[in-house]
Amino acid sequence: MSDSENESIQDLLECAEEYENLMREKLKTENKSNENKHNAASSNKNTTISDDTQELPMEKVIFGDREGLLENLAVAVGESKKIIDEKKAGAASEDDDLKDSRKRKPAWTDADDTDITLGEVKRPTRFSGPHNHLRQDKSYKEYLTARYVRTVPQPKWAELDNKKVSEDAEDEALLQTVGFVAKPDTNTLRQTHLEFKRLKDLNRATYAEGSISSIQFIPKSTATLVTGTSGIATIYSIDGVKNEKLHNIRFDKFPIMCARLKPCGTKAIFGSTKRIYYVYDLLSAQEMRYKLPEEVTTLRNFRISPCGRYMAVAGRFGNMHVFDAFSQELIHTFKQNDDVASMCFTADSKNIICSSLSSKINIFSLTKQRLAHSFIDDGCLKGSAMDLxxxxxxxxxxxxxxxxNVYDFQKLQLSTTPKPEKTFLNLRTGISDVKFNHTAEILAMSSVEVDSAVKLAHFPSATVFSNFPRKDDMGKIRVVEFSPNSAYLALGSTSKKVSLMRLKHYKYY
Known part of the structure; x- marks a missing residue:
């Protein structure tokens, strides 16, 4: 017991003694005046009770005697300390158990994973150069885990603690009233300056595809399908350092003019100038060969709907054929006056937007199987590319x-001569490809007629990034493509290489 507790107990005992003395004196005076009454009452009882015990029954009930009071106080103080310590220990153990339960436990652990260091695996080569920027004694497992987390985001359903931290309302009101400068929002893309890094070429492992015809990022893995006119389709992993080749597919006497992935990401369709086309299963590595109907001669230009059910194919004499992507049967043929230049599906897969080798753009309805709307592309004489x-x-x-030209898609359906929201004249030659990123914050546009002719525009400000591209030899760019979360931008050229850019604003693949 502490000194303060002992002092409080001594004070309490002194008060008890004074109270006891006062009560005895008072009772003695009362006993003398009523002595006769007390004697008569005591003669009738079999037992005799002393004055002290008769006078202090309540006192002993409340306080007890001196020794008992000290013992009770000591026991009470000790038990209270014991209870407090037990509560603290219990709360600490509950917190530890909660933390342990919320941690993911591996199915098994391999002791070799912790023993392997980065210096034993990462060896300098003539391609990578020295590895002075890497810690040689770092665990190779930690290195791979950090790279994977940086590339592939954790899905929301897998987060154990997804509580949203709300800002303090009082602090927010204070900042609004006293005139503090608010911090810039880091989630919005800057308008004039784009932070990016030129990485190793995406197909640096082989450069075997020939003139690049299409680039398809596989949505469920950090890999990319690259095809070219040499008849070779290659799957590369994306890490920005090695970009290793995972698998390649060779088609004899079949120059690949267009390749598209189905929305599931497990099957790819390859088209060419031949009257045949291939459907390739990326999981089982099996290919299936199909023959086109008589009215369809080539599969040079086609698109797959977002639902994965339809496939729109550009035909001859202004025909646009719609196939069933599962049974490969011809469903319907739409007709327009001029040949098809480019096409794209709407998100609900109910309409096809088709630009022609003229100034007219048509919107066909798949549900009604007829022309739904038509309008004139402002300032256009011969269309070449389009993206929604x-x-x-x-x-x-x-x-x-x-x-x-960039249009508001809802407004253009109300007029046959809509005015574009923004017109870009930065490229002086024919446009080969246009592409929006997944948030519609960046529009990429390229021209295949001039070296390194590519521009990126910011939205909604509709301004072109002044620092892109740098004076790098990227060749004549035919195809541009963003990764699913816009972390990477691939530029396919006619000179057999695919330039790869890392857009630093976007964190994940």
Whole structure:
């Protein structure tokens, strides 16, 4: 017991003694005046009770005697300390158990994983150069885990603690009233300056595809399908350092002019100038060969709907054929006056937007199987490229005159001569490809007629990034493609290489 507790107990005992003395004196005076009454009452009882015990029954009930009071106080103080210590220990153990239960436990652990260091695995080569920037004594497992987390985000359903931390309302009101400068929002993309890094070429392992015809990022893995006119399709892993080749597919006497992945990401369709095409299963590595109907001669230009059910194919004499992507049967043929230049599906897979080798753009309805709307592309004489943003808000069109128009997709369906929201004249030659990223914040546009002719535009400000591209030899760019979360930008050229850019604003693949 502490000194303060002993002092409090001594004070309590002194008060008890004073109270006891006062009560005895008072009772003695009362006993003398009523002595006769007390004697008569005591004679009738079999037992005699002393004055002290008769006078202090309540006192002993409340306080007890001196020794008992001290013992009770000591026991009470000790038990209270014991209870407090037990509560603290119990709370600490509950917190530890909660933390342990919320941690993911591996199915098994391999002791060799912790023993392997980075210096034993990462050896300098003539391609990578020295590894002075890496810690040689670091665990190789930690290195791989950090790279994987940086590339592939954790899904929301797998987060153990997904509580949203809300800002303090009082602090927010204070900042609004006293005139503090708010911090810039790091989630929005800057308008004039784009932070990016040029990485190793995506197909640096082989350069075997020939003139690049298509680039398809596999949505469920950090891999990319690259095809070219040499008849070779290759799957590369993306890490920005090695970009190793995972698998390649060779088709004899079959120059691949267009390749598309199905939305599931497990099957790819390859088209060419031949009257046949291939469907390849990426999981089982099996290919299936199909013959085109008589009215369809080639599969040079086609698109797959977001639902994966339809496949739109550009035919001859302004025909656009719609196939069933599962049974490979011809469903319907739409007719327009001029040949098809480019096409894309809406998000609900109910409409096909088709640009022609003229100034007219048509919107066909798959449910009604007829022309739903038609309009004139402003300033266009011969269309060449087109893309619709994922949010169905913006439609970008490119022409052979080097003009790129951006329309509000909802407004253009109300007029036959809509005015574009923005017109880009930065490229002086024919547009080969236009592409929105997944948030519609960036529009990429390229021209295959001039070396390194590519520009990126910011939205909604509709300004072109002044620092892109740098003076790098990227060749004549035919195809541009963003990764699913816009962390990477691939630029396919006619000179057999695919330039790879890392957009630092976007964290995940």
């Amino acid at each position: 943003s994922l949010d169905q808000r913006l439609l970008a069109t490119g022409s052979m005159e080097g003009v790129v």
